[in-house]
Amino acid sequence: MxxxxxxxxxxxxxxxxxxxxxxxxxxxxxxxxxxxxxxxxxxxxxxxxxxxxxxxxxxxxxxxxxxxxxxxxxxxxxxxxxxxxxxxxxxxxxxxxxxxxxxxxxxxxxxxxxxxxxxxxxxxxxxxxxxxxxxxxxxxxxxxxxxxxxxxxxxxxxxxxxxxxxxxxxxxxxxxxxxxxxxxxxxxxxxxRLDGKELPEILTLTYEKVSNLRYGENPHQKAAFYKEVGKNEGSLVNAIKLHGKELSFNNINDTNGALELLKEYEEPTVVGVKHTNACGVGSGYDIYDAYMKAYECDPKSIFGGIIAANRSIDYRTAEEINKIFVEIVIAPDFDEEALEILKSKKNIRLLKLENISKKQWERAMDMKKVNGGILLQNVNCQLYKDGLKVVTERIPTEKEMEDLKFAWKVCKHIKSNGIVLARNKQTVGIGPGQVNRIWAVENSIKQAFIEVKGSVMASDAFFPFSDCVEAAAKAGITAIIQPGGSIRDQESIEAANKYGIAMVFTGMRHFKH
Known part of the structure; x- marks a missing residue:
């Protein structure tokens, strides 16, 4: 009582x-x-x-x-x-x-x-x-x-x-x-408030629930969405849903992957993602041009995927998006006509995220849960170690270097082993998540919907053998960007010289598991 x-x-x-x-x-x-x-x-x-x-x-x-x-x-x-x-x-x-x-x-x-x-x-x-x-x-x-x-x-x-x-x-x-x-x-x-980036001796984390989810990665798994406490500018937790049903576990995971890749680009860019891997990325003079590039890279895989854009969606872009089924479109804004067009499809989710390009990487941590513990690391916020180093007799042209840098950003965000082909700031072929590098190369070439000849290639880690360069030469690839660091680097360099391929080392790999 x-x-x-x-x-x-x-x-x-x-x-x-x-x-x-x-x-x-x-x-x-x-x-x-x-x-x-x-x-x-x-x-x-x-x-x-x-x-x-x-x-x-x-x-x-x-x-x-x-x-x-x-x-x-x-x-x-x-x-x-x-x-x-x-x-x-x-x-x-x-x-x-x-x-x-x-x-x-x-x-x-x-x-x-x-x-x-x-x-x-x-x-x-x-x-x-x-x-x-x-x-x-x-x-x-x-x-x-x-x-x-x-x-x-x-x-x-x-x-x-x-x-x-x-x-x-x-x-x-x-x-x-x-x-x-x-x-x-x-x-x-x-x-x-400390300047250092040392990982703490004792890790305490706290999150607040955003919502319960209908289910997890699969229908038999329970799930919820939690957010870190803070401003979280540019983060999916701050997105405003303008249309469509609630987001699922996989929607959130895939969209977050698309956003993290999108933040690498300042010019108008569109990222298409399926099952956390990019299936098409394009940068252009406006968002319509960028979308068409991303779509044309892989019209099959983008069906049922996620589209992330770093500029407002206009009516022309909306008309093109509306021709296929996509789960989510996320952008900093939507024109009134674009909203009207996209809302004609009941099941599409439209998310507005102001400051979509805002990076919160400096103090951010990446966590992976393992049975009985947790892995913690700094977010992968760098691109190169000490700039780019040309290691072949032929130096990349200005246009090739532009495409190499474009492809390298995409490669950083796809699952390892990962290979990305690109031309004119457009992905040509993507080979993610393979258990050996030559398969990733072969898949990126084989699955390409755009002419591979004349494109450049990015590899998230070094080539253990020269077979990847041989396959690239056979496909007509003209330049390669990779970390270097293999004991067989010289074999790959000699193969590139043999076929007149320009090769650039970044000094930094980008595994993503």
Whole structure:
């Protein structure tokens, strides 16, 4: 039975109504600072914490509830005779309900140009301490940190004159999730202020749920979408859905892959993705030209795929997109006529993402879950080690070098072993995810819908043998970009010289698994 409640909240949503209902049930309310003022102003009688402790709030409110009279009332085990005898001896009354949410640290650090001292001042101390105390003693103390749970507590009190064990357990779990999230935000904020990029000795991560998903990678798997706390400019979590059904697990994964590749380009560019691999990439003088290049690379694979563009979609581009079925189109904006055209298809999802080209790579981390652990690495945000080095007798022409750089960016984002053929800032053939490099080369040539002769080739890692250069020469490829670093590099260089192929080393590989 709840006789006494302590209420102290930063988020005052619904607190007056909740307190009034508690008073109707005969519950005594203790409160602090701004919460006490809010309740008193709205006609709710409260006892101030300072009247209970016999000690005034001090240090600009930093110390209010850190007192044995408060924590003893929360932590006492009610069916422990010694505990209850001590409470009586010390004149401490039990606190049966604790209603607390914390200083708005997340909201504070999310503000533009927030001062460090302001962020630090919004680290709550007394709140988490009381919450943890109550959650530890949940068998006897009901603890509420989420305003959405107020009605549930009132309903149970009205029906049963108490809150059931199962509900108290769930509320206690919420507390530890909440305080863990809160502390992780603080640790992350402090870590991100450091200039170094050292991986932490202890890794704590926190995410907030965006939505439940219909299913995971396959229909029998449950899934949800979570976001990092922060501004996340240019991230899929900030995209606004203008049309279509909810995104699936695979939609989100594929679209994120398309966005990360798109961010490599500044000129008008379109990326087509299928099952996380690029199936067509094109850069042009406008977004229509870029789309046509991306589409023509592989009209088969782009069907049912994802299209990402770094310029607004106009009506001409929309008309072309509408000729095929695609799952998603994501762009910084859509012209009114383009929206009207694309919305004629019920199942297409249209996503608007402002700042679509914004990179958040400097401090970003890439994570891969393995059974029993996690792999953590810096995001792959570089292209070359020390610039480009021509290693063959023939130097690439200006146009070839432009296409080599274009192809290299695509190759960085496809699954290894990966090969990309390109010409005129358009992918010609893509050979991703092969278990050996010659198969990737052969697939990129064999599956090409555009004439391969005269194109350039990018390889995400070095050639272990000269067979890849031999295959390239046979197909009419004129220039190659690759990391170099094989003990057989010279064989590949000699083969390139033999066929008049220009070859450039980047000094940096781009495996993607």
């Amino acid at each position: 709840i006789k006494r409640a302590l209420i102290s909240v930063s988020d005052k949503t619904g607190i007056v109504e909740f307190a009034k209902k508690l008073k109707e049930l005969g519950v005594e309310i203790i409160s602090t600072g701004g919460t006490a003022r809010k309740l008193i102003e709205n006609g709710v009688e409260v006892t101030k914490v300072s009247d209970i402790t016999g000690f005034p709030e001090c240090l600009d409110g930093r110390v209010k509830t850190l007192h044995p009279v408060i924590h003893g009332g929360i932590l006492a085990i009610r069916d422990n005779e010694a505990h209850m005898a001590q409470l009586e001896e010390l004149n401490i009354k039990p606190i049966d309900l604790l209603v607390i949410n914390l200083y708005p640290f997340k909201q504070t650090i999310s503000k533009e140009n927030v001062e460090f001292d302001e962020a630090i001042e919004n680290i709550d101390i007394g709140g988490p301490t009381m919450l943890r105390s109550a959650a530890k003693n949940f068998k006897y103390v009901t603890v509420v940190t989420d305003p959405r749970d107020y009605d549930k507590v009132i309903d149970e009190l009205n029906e049963n004159n108490e809150v059931c064990y199962e509900t108290k357990y769930e509320l206690a779990l919420k507390v530890f999730e909440h305080t863990s999230h809160y502390d992780t935000l603080i640790a992350g904020y402090l870590r991100n």
